[in-house]
Amino acid sequence: MTTKHEPYYVPAQSAWPIIGAVGLFLIAFGAGSYVQQLNTQQSSGGYILTAGIAVILFMIFGWFRTVIHESMAGLYSSQMDRSFRQGMSWFIFSEVMFFAAFFGALLYARMIAVPWLGGASNNAMTHEVLWPTFEAVWPLVTTPDGTKTEAMGWTGLPLYNTIILLTSSVTLHFAHVSLEKGKRTALTLWLGATILLGLAFLVLQAEEYIHAYQEMGLTLASGVYGNTFFLLTGFHGMHVSLGTVFLLVLFFRVLKGHFTPDKHFAFQAGSWYWHFVDVVWLCLFIFVYVL
Amino acid sequence: MSTITQDSPAAHDDHHDDHHHGAPKGIMRWILTTNHKDIGTLYLWFSFIMFLTGGAMAMVIRAELFQPGLQLVEPNFFNQMTTVHGLVMVFGAVMPAFTGLANWLIPMMIGAPDMALPRMNNWSFWILPFAFAILLSSLFMEGGGPNFGWTFYAPLSTTYSPDSTALFVFSVHIMGISSIMGAINVVVTIVNMRAPGMTWMKLPLFVWTWLITAFLLIAVMPVLAGTVTMVLTDKYFGTSFFDAAGGGDPVMFQHIFWFFGHPEVYIMILPSFGIISAIVPAFSRKRLFGYSSMVYATASIAILSFLVWAHHMFTTGMPVFAELFFMYCTMLIAVPTGVKVFNWVATMWRGSISFETPMLFAIAFIILFTIGGFSGLMLAITPVDFQYHDTYFVVAHFHYVLVTGAIFSIMAAAYHWLPKWTGNMYDERLGKIHFWCSTISVNVLFFPMHFLGLAGMPRRIPDYAIQFADVNQIVSIGGFAFGLSQLIFLAVVLKCIKGGEKASAKPWDGAEGLEWTIPSPAPYHSFSTPPEVK
Numbered sequence A: 001m002t003t004k005h006e007p008y009y010v011p012a013q014s015a016w017p018i019i020g021a022v023g024l025f026l027i028a029f030g031a032g033s034y035v036q037q038l039n040t041q042q043s044s045g046g047y048i049l050t051a052g053i054a055v056i057l058f059m060i061f062g063w064f065r066t067v068i069h070e071s072m073a074g075l076y077s078s079q080m081d082r083s084f085r086q087g088m089s090w091f092i093f094s095e096v097m098f099f100a101a102f103f104g105a106l107l108y109a110r111m112i113a114v115p116w117l118g119g120a121s122n123n124a125m126t127h128e129v130l131w132p133t134f135e136a137v138w139p140l141v142t143t144p145d146g147t148k149t150e151a152m153g154w155t156g157l158p159l160y161n162t163i164i165l166l167t168s169s170v171t172l173h174f175a176h177v178s179l180e181k182g183k184r185t186a187l188t189l190w191l192g193a194t195i196l197l198g199l200a201f202l203v204l205q206a207e208e209y210i211h212a213y214q215e216m217g218l219t220l221a222s223g224v225y226g227n228t229f230f231l232l233t234g235f236h237g238m239h240v241s242l243g244t245v246f247l248l249v250l251f252f253r254v255l256k257g258h259f260t261p262d263k264h265f266a267f268q269a270g271s272w273y274w275h276f277v278d279v280v281w282l283c284l285f286i287f288v289y290v291l
Numbered sequence B: 001m002s003t004i005t006q007d008s009p010a011a012h013d014d015h016h017d018d019h020h021h022g023a024p025k026g027i028m029r030w031i032l033t034t035n036h037k038d039i040g041t042l043y044l045w046f047s048f049i050m051f052l053t054g055g056a057m058a059m060v061i062r063a064e065l066f067q068p069g070l071q072l073v074e075p076n077f078f079n080q081m082t083t084v085h086g087l088v089m090v091f092g093a094v095m096p097a098f099t100g101l102a103n104w105l106i107p108m109m110i111g112a113p114d115m116a117l118p119r120m121n122n123w124s125f126w127i128l129p130f131a132f133a134i135l136l137s138s139l140f141m142e143g144g145g146p147n148f149g150w151t152f153y154a155p156l157s158t159t160y161s162p163d164s165t166a167l168f169v170f171s172v173h174i175m176g177i178s179s180i181m182g183a184i185n186v187v188v189t190i191v192n193m194r195a196p197g198m199t200w201m202k203l204p205l206f207v208w209t210w211l212i213t214a215f216l217l218i219a220v221m222p223v224l225a226g227t228v229t230m231v232l233t234d235k236y237f238g239t240s241f242f243d244a245a246g247g248g249d250p251v252m253f254q255h256i257f258w259f260f261g262h263p264e265v266y267i268m269i270l271p272s273f274g275i276i277s278a279i280v281p282a283f284s285r286k287r288l289f290g291y292s293s294m295v296y297a298t299a300s301i302a303i304l305s306f307l308v309w310a311h312h313m314f315t316t317g318m319p320v321f322a323e324l325f326f327m328y329c330t331m332l333i334a335v336p337t338g339v340k341v342f343n344w345v346a347t348m349w350r351g352s353i354s355f356e357t358p359m360l361f362a363i364a365f366i367i368l369f370t371i372g373g374f375s376g377l378m379l380a381i382t383p384v385d386f387q388y389h390d391t392y393f394v395v396a397h398f399h400y401v402l403v404t405g406a407i408f409s410i411m412a413a414a415y416h417w418l419p420k421w422t423g424n425m426y427d428e429r430l431g432k433i434h435f436w437c438s439t440i441s442v443n444v445l446f447f448p449m450h451f452l453g454l455a456g457m458p459r460r461i462p463d464y465a466i467q468f469a470d471v472n473q474i475v476s477i478g479g480f481a482f483g484l485s486q487l488i489f490l491a492v493v494l495k496c497i498k499g500g501e502k503a504s505a506k507p508w509d510g511a512e513g514l515e516w517t518i519p520s521p522a523p524y525h526s527f528s529t530p531p532e533v534k
Helices: A016-036 A044-072 A078-117 A124-130 A157-181 A184-216 A223-255 A265-290 B027-032 B036-064 B075-110 B118-140 B165-192 B205-236 B250-267 B270-284 B291-307 B320-332 B334-348 B357-380 B382-388 B392-422 B428-454 B466-498
Strands: none
Touching (some): A016 A044, A016 B027, A016 B118, A078 A124, A078 A223, A078 A265, A078 B205, A078 B250, A157 A265, A184 A223, A223 A265, A223 B205, B027 B036, B036 B118, B036 B392, B036 B466, B075 B118, B075 B165, B075 B205, B075 B392, B118 B165, B205 B250, B205 B270, B250 B291, B270 B291, B270 B334, B270 B392, B291 B320, B291 B334, B320 B334, B320 B357, B320 B382, B334 B357, B357 B382, B357 B392, B382 B428, B392 B428, B392 B466, B428 B466
């Protein structure tokens, strides 16, 4: 072996994973119980869930603090850095597949389930016998059992949100370029702008939900159009929230001067995550709103 | 007490003082560990406990089916047993066993110091027992546990399911998170941590098959998460993904579920192919025949696995072109699978074969898995499947590929690598007794099921028509015998851990691979300095 192998840091025993396991258990058990107790007087599930979230937050805080300390201490070789990068990429791929399940449901409902209920393919009798008055149109504003709702247009709020999120991807890219060029002030400003745009997106999204529920009668229970609309935009919104928190942490780390032009995996990961969330929104905008 | 796994003194700093010491002591060693061997051991023991748990449920099923009529359990409890037996065996026994083997073996096989992300590795394991605690505890709740089959078809899992379904959903979420993190760890380890000179086409096949398995896991476990989420909202939050009255479709459930479910089937068999490809050459004292074709065949199976899901749904009334498409794609899988079977046989051809327990299990795997493959081809023929669908023929088919396939390969792997793990040889005589008891009883258990299915006995029903009584009795006796045989395995493993003839670094003279270059038992930290691979 001619080249010397770099050391690979194998951390010692750590308590964070088991704390995380307990936290996840409390979240799962609490959420499960909470959902079961929705229409009852009991509320133990909610408390367990809250406790679980608290434990997980504690774990995330402590685990990341450990990792940041190790990173600042220079324990991570470039090979470790590659492990982190590859790990993050595969995590994002798994997220893509999570959204794929819901996009699959949307496309199946739209291209197959609803037309079949209207008698397409070999389903003439389904239509005739079960739902003779049903009209197969998309967006599905009247379900086979007669629930009525309104379709969300793509102009107005959704369009503004698209512009906001696309812009935020650009500002984040500028932040990254500034980081690589070592321009601290520009980095701080561009990153701050990205976070503000993310928050603006979330506020408008909440506005849209309120509008949908209160004025349009578009709810989680208004048939498969509302189902796919809320689950897709809802999970996307959760990802934007998480991404915003991620960027906020990066912002404080930037203020502390944690990143160097050539070593900033955490920034890279946050930026990948944000761009991914942005791409999901583009697909959402096209398939949920426009088409 | 962090450990820098390299000999450079420059890499030390003050809190890394017990560098390269052995394992810490006590229970906290296992709870806090970041060591791939410890975590592998945890996975393997967990898997074995789940295997016995799921096995106990199978015993309840076979006891109830010993006679026609209802005698031991309520039908609802019977349904819970079939459901939880399936979930426990798939997510609790087979998958963690493979992850345990991956943890133990992959770093040693590629010359890495540990898994790429050791703390996440610990987390991936420790959330699993919690997930199963939630799932199993739901059995004891009011209304009972999941009773809709491990495939949780809507509307059984939505409209007609017990109150505890939410707990089922969240426990599946945790199992999914565990699998995804485990898989990411495996991929990153293989891609990034190979020793210098360990090029792609030198990787042991176990590593190759696990790499491809991990890719499948990352691709489809999130889809399972999506599916259970839709079940949750359909049941509790008024959505109608799987309800025609709201514009959804129960068949859509099956499409999304099996988009996960079919690759899942290969997730549970591809690592087996890797194991058999390690054991057959070792005991034939020959190089593996057709190494590169094995790699390509594994990749082809993985790609095809995304194109065959609807062969589980031939009777749902899909358009004919879809039935034909999925039928032909399914049959195509026989080609790469056949390549593998022929390669194993060709490896044994004119080899100097000896029949130690791992080899016995490997040969049984080749024969019995192939039987399961053939019954799979029968099921793939759409018009014929109309007859077989949801009968015991299907039960026989997937138990041949999962028990005499996946489980037998795991047993083979355990015997093959036990000397490396424990430093002691296992008791060969006991091992052979375990093998013959298992192999005879497993065939008494599953082979007659084919005839039950062909004669029309439906699966997942606690009662049956009187003409099936004789065969069911034989099947149940086989089942009890197979269950009891596994206690022999427990005895072999415990005996081997306690002591026995000391194993050399390479106890199998025909075995190849980096794991045989280090002493037995493998030191707590192997390959702190990467070996050179020629």
